[in-house]
Amino acid sequence: MEASASLCTPSGVRSKLTFKISGYSFQRGFGVGKYFSSAAFNVGVYFWRIKYYPNEDYVSLSVELATRRGHPSSVLLSFANLCGHFLQPSAYLQDDNLAIECDITVLAAITVPPFDIQVPPSNLSDNLRELLKAGEGTDVTFKVRRESFPAHKIVLAMRSPIFKADLFGSMGDGTRRTITIEDMQPAIFSALLHFIYTDSLPSMGTSDGDDGEEMVKYLVVATNRYAMKRMKVIRESTLCKNLNV
Structure with a gap:
């Protein structure tokens, strides 16, 4: 049987404070709940x-978080075994003076980096x-002069309100x-x-003997016809950049 092990080493900040009480005997029986x-x-x-x-005959101790904003994730605390025990003359109680040693460690929050999926x-x-x-799966064919262009009605209707009305509207023939x-x-x-299928423009260089700029002008007319607003703005921008002053 294979065995494996892992190690978790928390980090934190540790500090020890000595709280000195003078005249311990005068404070005995100070009152329940008073501190x-x-x-x-x-x-x-x-x-x-x-x-x-x-x-x-004994003392009770507690530690209060004085910071109003934020809370530590974890705290380790000890009082040198004083809390709840009867006090006898010792290193902590001499000449009626009480020394309270508080050892406190604030552990840093352990954060696990998120698993990054590309x-x-x-x-x-x-x-x-x-x-x-x-x-594949085309359900309509456009005859443009001597060429045929198979397409999908649902894609055309999704991208152009004119195609939608023509293919699925009450005035159109959906069959x-x-x-x-x-x-x-x-x-x-x-x-x-x-553009309808990819939302991008093809290269409009010379084709069938037509100048590229003339092709752009015709394409602007086509975008108006089929209410392709985004395509119209892109092509108009191209025309403006190509204007010769």
């Missing part, structure tokens, strides 16, 4: 006081891009599987689908 208090002393980041309750970045846009590229678009270039519609 004398030491000056506040510091251990760690907290202040403490010793409370001394004189009785006929969460990978979201790849939702990559998944949707691959879904569009593969054409249509083929939609023809005659007044748009295939490259523009392809860029529109790319």
Whole structure:
């Protein structure tokens, strides 16, 4: 049988205070519940006081946390075996003077660092891009001039209120599987689908002999048509940056 062991070594701040009581015999029988208090002393980041309750033949002792804000996680305390014992002439009681030794240790809070799990970045846009590229599960096809673009109705409706009304609204035909678009270039519609699925813009370089800037202008028109506000702002920003003064 294999055996294993672990070690826990708590850390803390330790201090010893001597509280001297002069004229012990005059304080005996001071009264039930009445006490004398030491000056506040510091251990760690907290202040403490010793409370001394004189009785006929013995004393009672306690330690009070004088700091109003915050509480230590754990405290070790000892009174040199005085509390609750009958006092006899000893090293602690000489010439009617009582010496109370308080040994106090404030343990530091033991914190366990959280287990850090590295969460990978979201790849939702990559998944949707691959879904569009593969054409899996498509339920509608757009005919744009001589090209066909299969897509998913639910994705289109989620991203564009115009597509939503056209595909699922009361005025639309939700059973249509083929939609023809005659007044748009295939490259523009392809860029529109790319943004719908990935929320990012494709590279708009030269394509089919069309200048890139002209493609951007046509794409702005397409975004207006399908109420793609975010895409419209991005493309308008691109146009402004490319203006030649």
